[in-house]
Amino acid sequence: MYIKEIKERLQEIRNSVGDNEKAHMLEDDLMKDFIEYICELDIEHISEMAEEIMKSDELLSKINKDKAKQILHKEKKNEY
Numbered sequence: 001m002y003i004k005e006i007k008e009r010l011q012e013i014r015n016s017v018g019d020n021e022k023a024h025m026l027e028d029d030l031m032k033d034f035i036e037y038i039c040e041l042d043i044e045h046i047s048e049m050a051e052e053i054m055k056s057d058e059l060l061s062k063i064n065k066d067k068a069k070q071i072l073h074k075e076k077k078n079e080y
Helices: 003-015 020-040 046-079
Strands: none
Touching: 003 020, 020 046
């Protein structure tokens, strides 16, 4: 991975701002690729750290699902 590639991919994200889903997907891909690149460098403990960082996506997904459930539950209570 080179800085030129990173800058090109950031420009692609900027160009996709009108499509939030696409921009978010491109951002996720860039982060994932960068973390994988760092892991390949074989720096002490870096791969373990990267694995932990990658768990943030799972965590945020769970948090967002839980919030959505809470909102739906509140809306259903208000219907009655």
